[in-house]
Amino acid sequence: MQIPILDLKAQLAQYREDALAAITRVVDSQSLILGAEVRAFEADLAHYMALDHGVGVSSGTDALLVALMALDIGPGDVVLTTPFSFFATAGVIARLGATPRFVDIDPVSFNLTEAGVRAALADDVRAIIPVHLFGQMADLGGLHAERGAPPIVEDAAQALGATLRGRMSGHHGVCTCISFYPTKNLGAFGDAGAVVTADAMFAEKLRMLRVHGSKPKYHHHVVGGNFRLDAIQAAVLAVKLPLLDGWAAGRAKNAARYAALFAEAGLVERGLVTPPEAVVDGQHVWNQYVIRAARRDDLRAHLAARGVGTMVYYPGPLHLQPCFAELGYARGDFPVAEKACAEVLALPIQPELGPDALATVVREIRGFYGV
Ligand SMILES: Cc1ncc(COP(=O)(O)O)c(C=O)c1O
Known part of the structure; x- marks a missing residue:
């Protein structure tokens, strides 16, 4: 008996027909990037997480990157995070010229702890990225709601659907960053990601940053990037989300x-x-x-x-x-x-x-x- 770590084909039959129909719809529409399919999936995702704004992006890595960009993280800033995660968590901090500062984890949950993070808070800390590793939420207590505390960007790449005290990620920070890499619990047919937030202004900034900071088109207020989500990925994800x-x-x-x-x-x-x-x-x-x-x-x-x-x-x-x-x-x-x-x-x-x-x-x- 062969038992691979993950066999994506074993799951395919459950949604194959619906996914192919959704892909056909996108192909026939020739509306291939952002557009109605992406907006519909963003709304479904935000609704699922009981948050108001979903912003589809190109990957989980880009979700983290664009979230930090929306917080104006850059040179001279420190971002606290875990040393035990996928590289992207710390990589995005360094890519913006900021400094990752690591805090050790709890041996049972493998996650950052409230005590550890509080002990590491300092004047130069401009944000915190807890990772909800392996599908379990990191618990930083009430830190996100405290006056003067640095904003928390939740890395829920591995934890879409997980809850902490009855609420999903995105309710314990300024936003949550999701990966739809195919090995995640909700996997796309390629790379895809999303940032989900309760904050309308923050969502607006994310939407601008994912299209090179332009609004309206060809007017660039800030330097963003190409962090757009493909319509085919959004259409497939919308089929799989109910499962x-x-x-x-x-x-x-x-x-x-x-x-x-x-x-x-x-x-x-x-x-x-x-x-x-x-x-x-x-x-x-x-x-x-x-x-x-x-x-x-x-x-x-x-x-x-x-x-x-x-x-x-x-x-x-x-x-x-x-x-x-x-x-x-x-x-x-x-x-x-x-x-x-x-x-x-x-x-x-x-x-x-x-x-x-x-x-x-x-x-x-x-x-x-x-x-
Ligand atoms: C904890 C964590 N953060 C970030 C990412 C980056 O996501 P992506 O591969 O979609 O860029 C991943 C997954 O790969 C991850 O597991």
């Missing part, structure tokens, strides 16, 4: 199954496998199911040889990336993030996987540890 909550429920079911299988096998009590936990008050959407494993790299090779796909998100922390050498960080600066990089392993969790597949994954893990 998202069902998929998240299937992922949650599989997460619970894994936890029970690991406990039954004695892998947890022996300290060989630490399953992930949903620890915040809210809904985890399980974009990734990430365990900590003893002898992680050997386990990974063992599983690969037996047809079980895994991934390491992330093998190296952001503060030790060569491109950030001039920031002056050293190994040992963020021990929790560094330890996570050495231990984490993502297992297949997509909702189409049934109990037999999960049992096979856990059986192969038991085989490796000999328990």
Whole structure:
């Protein structure tokens, strides 16, 4: 039995006909960039998140970039973020000439904490990017609503649909940034992203920035970029959005199954496998199911040889990336993030996987540890 980390084809039958019909509609319209399809999806997305304004953009990376641009982040500014995320989170800060300043994470949620962020607040901090990693929201308490606190840009690339105290991302900051990269819970047929916000003025600025800062056309008030969303992507995403909550429920079911299988096998009590936990008050959407494993790299090779796909998100922390050498960080600066990089392993969790597949994954893990 081959069990890849993610098999997008396994899900395709559920929406294939509708997606092809939507694509045909766009092809026949020849309205290919922004336009009515994008506006319709933006409205659906904002409605889903109980926010007023959705702004479709070209990728999750560009969502973060354009959000920071709308906050006028630039040289001399510091943005607090996590060292344990996909590179884009910190990359966009550096691309604007600002400085990423990292704050260590919580060992259980893998996310920034309110205490950690508060301890790092300083006069030069102009924004904060918490990442809702693996599908679980980072909880910065009431910081976003505090007078004088830097604006919070939520990186919900992996967490569309997740909640914290009953509210989705975008309600805990000035905006939320979503990725529709195909491996996300809501994946496009290519690159796509969105910024969603409650703030009408902020949304207006985002809309201007995504078309080179022009409004009306050929009048440029600020320097923006080409961060536009394609109509084909928007039309496909509109077809898939109504299926998202069902998929998240299937992922949650599989997460619970894994936890029970690991406990039954004695892998947890022996300290060989630490399953992930949903620890915040809210809904985890399980974009990734990430365990900590003893002898992680050997386990990974063992599983690969037996047809079980895994991934390491992330093998190296952001503060030790060569491109950030001039920031002056050293190994040992963020021990929790560094330890996570050495231990984490993502297992297949997509909702189409049934109990037999999960049992096979856990059986192969038991085989490796000999328990
Ligand atoms: C946490 C996080 N932030 C940002 C991004 C960037 O999104 P994209 O790949 O759509 O540019 C991703 C995903 O790739 C991500 O996982």
